[in-house]
Amino acid sequence: MTNAVNASQSTSGSVSPRADPAGPVAEVEDLTVDFRLRGGILGRGGTLRAVRGVSLEIGERETLGLVGESGSGKSTTGRAMLRLVEPTAGSVRLDGEEITALGRGDLRLARRRMQMVFQDPYSSLDPAMVVGESIGEPLDVHESLSRSERSTRVGxxxxxxxxxxxxxQRYPYEFSGGQRQRLAIARAIALNPRLLVCDEAVSALDVSTQNQILNLLEDLQAEFGLSYLFIAHDLAVVRHIAHRVAVMYLGEIVETAPTDRLFDRPAHPYTEALLSAVPVPNPRRQRERERIVLRGEVPDAANPPSGCAFHTRCPHVMDVCKVEAPPVVTAPGGGTVRCHLHT
Amino acid sequence: MTEPLLVVEGLEVEFATDRGWVQVLDGVSFTVDRGETVGLVGESGSGKTVTSLTVLGLLPPESARITAGSIRLDGRELVGLPRRKMEALRGDELSMIFQEPMTSLDPAFRVGDQIAEVVRRHRGGSKRAAWARAVEVLSTVGIPHAERRARSYPHEFSGGMRQRVMIAMALSCEPKLVIADEPTTALDVTIQAQVLDLLRAMRDEFGTAVVFVTHDLGVVADICDRAVVMYAGQVVERAGVDALYEHPRHPYTEALLSAMPQLTARSGRLATIPGSTPPAGAMPAGCRFHPRCGHVVDACRDTAVAEHPLAEGGTSRCLRVSELALKGSA
Structure with missing residues (x-):
């Protein structure tokens, strides 16, 4: 099948820089994102460090799942990679090209190769435009096509x-939620990107529609060799779609692993608790499962605990955890873990 | 034998649209026993939330109407009950917990005052006694330093803590029945686990019956005794949860179960249900699920299907219920 998406490379002037073809598509090193806090009633300013030294890699045709609860920094990580929020420090490379240093024009060119799919497709579809206009918009910005070429590509x-x-020729309101998410994906792949950052892309959908979109993402990955950063809170969905998974807590990656290892033998106590908190859809099995109910809630990111950030809720907390941040070490069975139990 | 605590029978509800009145609930029936937790399950458009709002008497009177059916709480008919009597009942014998507590809590008042107000409205007594009761229930639902936190405003609580405040308010008058509509959907899983544990503890301690409205089959498996599965404004299956998950008796239940991605093992290609839920006012003839059903035969296309009572208990709204061997969740 000749595909519309590959055609974009031949018609476009710029050729994506590709480093070592075997190298990762995306590399993030020591990424830090700070948000300045507003004064509030007491006039206290201050800084909230939403992402603290995150490093990760995504290979060609690989899906990296990024999981964690609200406030973990997973969405901010995805946005900072595309510079939808500005990184405070660290490096983001796409096919070897440093993204954090790009000027405005070069960044726009680089964005052709990395696109985002959000939870709410309305954020990328203008309700006042027929969807063909919204989907074709990236083509208008980056390529000069005739009317008929453009309409063939959109089709x-x-x-x-x-x-x-x-x-x-239809408007967004004429589509169901699942169809709108398909439209958002069509727009995101219009320029043949290398990386799609999917931020809770299926979270608002009913299960049967959700599965249709997940299957579509898998098909597009196989067809176009896409890489995905798949940010989600639904762990069962991540188990299905991700090749590797990174778990975030309070702005840090606490564990990374090939998907089966992470789910079958979690190495970090937070991962273990997170997995055990998800109820499985079978009453008998759910009754037999051992559940770890964590105490308390995620601490305030503006004022994180000393030592290991998880120590205030960890069932295995030791004295050392309260004073010393654990190093990242290789986890048994593959991947990495940031926990004193493994040092 | 006395009647169950809640009996919903043949409930029909219509909404006003620009094309006139459109039916959104068609013959919804189910019961809830004292102390029992019953899941009302379905996808968007199934009618589960409309059902719960109808039981609570919270349908907007100008745009919704009950055209048939009965709702009895502890033997008392709620359909047609004057608004003031319904208001007196709500918060007292019958209370509710919603997905977003901020919509039910007034941001301008301290949470202790809001709970005390509910207590005084329904139970009377002094302000001091009502405040003491508010502090007591806040402490019961696991709010640390309840005495002090009762003086806080809703926005000063995290999402999980706000949901606890909401549960405290719902339980403050020891209701017989609580209707909880997606109460944990907006929460993180570790906080959801805490709230589900809390609801279980409340049920054990006070014998409160709960109608748990949710789309999450994992949550139903965790907390419910029985489930009522809804599709396109109708109940399609009722069963105890063990039977429902292991031997579903309606093809829609089977399809939902097979579509759940598994946490404990990676599946191959994910199962989908072709098509989408029909909109109210455009229901297919015959069985409403037939255009999407993998077991459809000609008879399904033109015969409206009634709920069949099953020998093992429960019901199924499937013409082929006796001949199909449907697959449950592993």
Missing amino acids: DLLEHVGLSATYA
Whole structure:
């Protein structure tokens, strides 16, 4: 099949820089993102460090799941990689090219190769435009196509996401939630990106629709060699779609592992608690499961605990955890873990 | 034998639309026993939330109407009950917990005052006694330093703690029945686990019956005794949870179970249900699930299907219930 998406490379002037073809598509090193806090009633300013020294890699055709609870910094990490929020420090490389140093024009070019799919597809579809206009918009910005070339490309994109080419003339409100997410994906892949950051992309959908979108993402990955950073709070979904998983807590990655190892033999006490808190859809099995109910809640990111950030809730806390931040070490069975139990 | 605590029978509800009145609930029936937790399960558009709002008497009167059916709480008919009597009942014998507590808590008042107000409205007594009761229930639901926290405003609590405040308010008058609509959906899983444990403890301690409205089959497996599965404004299956998950008796239940991604093992290709839920006012003829059903036969397309009572207990709204061997969740 000739695909619309590959055609974009031949018609475009700039060729994506590719480093070592075997190297990772995306590399993040020591990424830090600070938010300045507003004064508030007491006039206290201050800084909230939402992402603290995150490092990760995503290979070609790889899906990296990024999980964690609210306030863990997973969304901020994804946005900072695309510079939708500005990193405070650290490095983000796409095919070897440093993204954090790019000026405005070069950044716009680089964005062709990394796109985002959000939970709410309305954020990328203008309700006042027919969807063909929204999907074709990236083409208008980056490529100069004739009217008929453009409409052929939009039609091809619609068909790639399982919709009819004739839908281009309809408005977003005429579509269901699942269809709108397909449209957002069509727009995101219009310029043949290398990396898609999916931020809770299926969280608002009913389970049957959710599965249709997950299957579509898998198909597009196989067809176009896409890499995904898949940010989600639903661990069962991540188990299904991710090749590797990184777990975040209070702005840090506490564990990374190949998916099966992470779910079958979690190395970090937080990962273990997180997995045990998800109820499984079978009453008998759910009754038999051993559950770890964590005490308390995620601490305030503006004022994180000393030592290991998880020590205030950890069932295995030791004296050393309260004073010393654990180093990142290799975990048994593969991946890495940041916990004193393993040092 | 006395009647169950809640009996919903043949409930039909219509909404006003620009095309006139459109039916959104069609013959919804189920019961809840004292101290029992019953899940009301379905996807968006199934009618589960409309059902819960109808039982609570919270349908907007100008745009919704009950056209048939009965709702009895402890033997007392709620359909047609004057608004003031319904208001007196709500918060007292019958109370509710919603997904977003901020919509039920007034941001301008201290949470202790809000709970005390509910207590005084329904139970009377002095302000001092009502405040003491508020502090007591806040402490019961695990709010640390309840005496001090009762003086805080809703925005000073985290999402999980606000949901505890909401539960405290719902339980303050020791209701017989609590309707909880997606009460943990907006919470992180570790906080959801805490709240589910709390609801279990409340049920054990006070014998409160709960109708748990949710789309999450994991949560139903965790906390419910029985489940009522809804699709397109109708109940399609009722069963105890063990039977429902292991031997579903309706193809829609089977399809939902098979579509759940598994936490404990990676599946191959994810199962989907073709098509989408029909909109109210455009229901297919015959069985409402037939256009999406993997077991459809000709008879399903034109015969409206009634709920069949099953020998083992429960019901199924499937024409082929006796001949199909449906697959449960492993």
